[in-house]
Every structure is written in structure tokens, then in C-alpha cells.
Amino acid sequence: MRRTDEDDELLKSIRRYVTPDRRYLKLGGSLLGMTDRERAKFLRKLGEAAGEVTSRELGVLLEGGWRERKTAAWLIAVANRTDFRERLGELLLASDGPYAGQAYCVALATFGTPSDADLLAAYLDRYLRRPDLYYDQGPAIGALLLLDAKLGADRAARFVGPAGPLAAVDRWTADQGPRHPRQLPRVHRPALRLRRGEHEALHGKEPVTLNRVLAMESSVDSR
Numbered sequence: 660m661r662r663t664d665e666d667d668e669l670l671k672s673i674r675r676y677v678t679p680d681r682r683y684l685k686l687g688g689s690l691l692g693m694t695d696r697e698r699a700k701f702l703r704k705l706g707e708a709a710g711e712v713t714s715r716e717l718g719v720l721l722e723g724g725w726r727e728r729k730t731a732a733w734l735i736a737v738a739n740r741t742d743f744r745e746r747l748g749e750l751l752l753a754s755d756g757p758y759a760g761q762a763y764c765v766a767l768a769t770f771g772t773p774s775d776a777d778l779l780a781a782y783l784d785r786y787l788r789r790p791d792l793y794y795d796q797g798p799a800i801g802a803l804l805l806l807d808a809k810l811g812a813d814r815a816a817r818f819v820g821p822a823g824p825l826a827a828v829d830r831w832t833a834d835q836g837p838r839h840p841r842q843l844p845r846v847h848r849p850a851l852r853l854r855r856g857e858h859e860a861l862h863g864k865e866p867v868t869l870n871r872v873l874a875m876e877s878s879v880d881s882r
Contacts, residue, residue: 683726709737725758732762736769748778760795768802
């Protein structure tokens, strides 16, 4: 990971793309809490930044901390920079830092191809079987459900069905008993709500849009 106190190139990119108007804090579900005017202004500036940022600058930001990685992933999503698909998949699977994983899921959902669904499924295959590792399982499930709806696929079924790993999370939670009321990882709580009924309600309905991804992310944050 590159450090701002040792890297002028990273610091320059942070000042240009990450910290203006505290952008990194506003990316995500908080956009839905803005007024229409605030959101339009914010998204206009975000779109301008996404059009200006170079591949080199995005690569530098993805080597920084969570603020830089989160912002870079959103710029990648807005600009539809699918050339960063594999890199985002690697970062999501590594899960070596907080807060940025949801942004990777947003970008993959926005790209909207079977390759993106495969990356999300690979993440869920690894981390849903480890309820003690509470990372970005909720946003990943949400993104995969949205892609299923767009692609006419059913990749999420094996995760949300009664024999899937979410059922194992249920059993693990029950085994903890009342002595561990905070033991259940936060991101698993919304994931546990994504049962078959919710999957069927999403499946085959509206196309994936950035607003739908935002809405899913916001619902995960609020539960």
C-alpha cells in the first residue's frame, strides 16, 4: 500500500479526486439522502472527475488506503472503466481493508456482465462460509441479485436458498446463544434477510441502474 507521506503522486491524486468537498464520505447510500439539487451538483462533479481521471491515476488510487480505493472504484463505475474489472475483483476477494468493498460491488454491478457476476460469486463462495469474517457479504449479495435480474440468471439462488451458506450463518448465529448478542457480523444481518422471496421479487424485473445499486447499498447500510 502506498503512503501519502511518502508518495507525492498519490497525494496529488487524493487532492484532485478524493478530498474535494469530502467526496469520499458522500459516495454510496448517503447520496439518496441528498436533495435533488445537491445530488445533481454532486453527480455532475463526480461525472466530470470520472471523465478526467487517467488510468495511471486510478491505478495509483487503488494502491492507497480505503478512501482512495473507494473513490477510485466509484470513478471507475461512473466512467464504465471495465478494464479495471479484474483488479476490482482481486481487491474484493483480498478484503485487506475496510469500507471500500461496497464500492467494488457497486462497480461490478454497474458493469453488468456475467464476468462481474462470477467475481461476486467467487467472493461469496469464500466469505459466506466464514461468518466470523464479516466483510462485504451483504453488498455482494445485493449486487449479485441485481445482476441476476439483468442477465436473467440465477447465480444467487445457491447462496440464499435453504441449503445455502446463509442457512449456515443462521445456525452459527443460533449456536452463539444470548451470551453473544453482538457476535453476529453487521453485514450478515441484511444478508440474512435476502431470502428466496426477495430473490424472486428481484429476479427478471427492472434493469440494473446506478440508482438501483445505490438503493441496495443504502438498504444494507441502514439495517
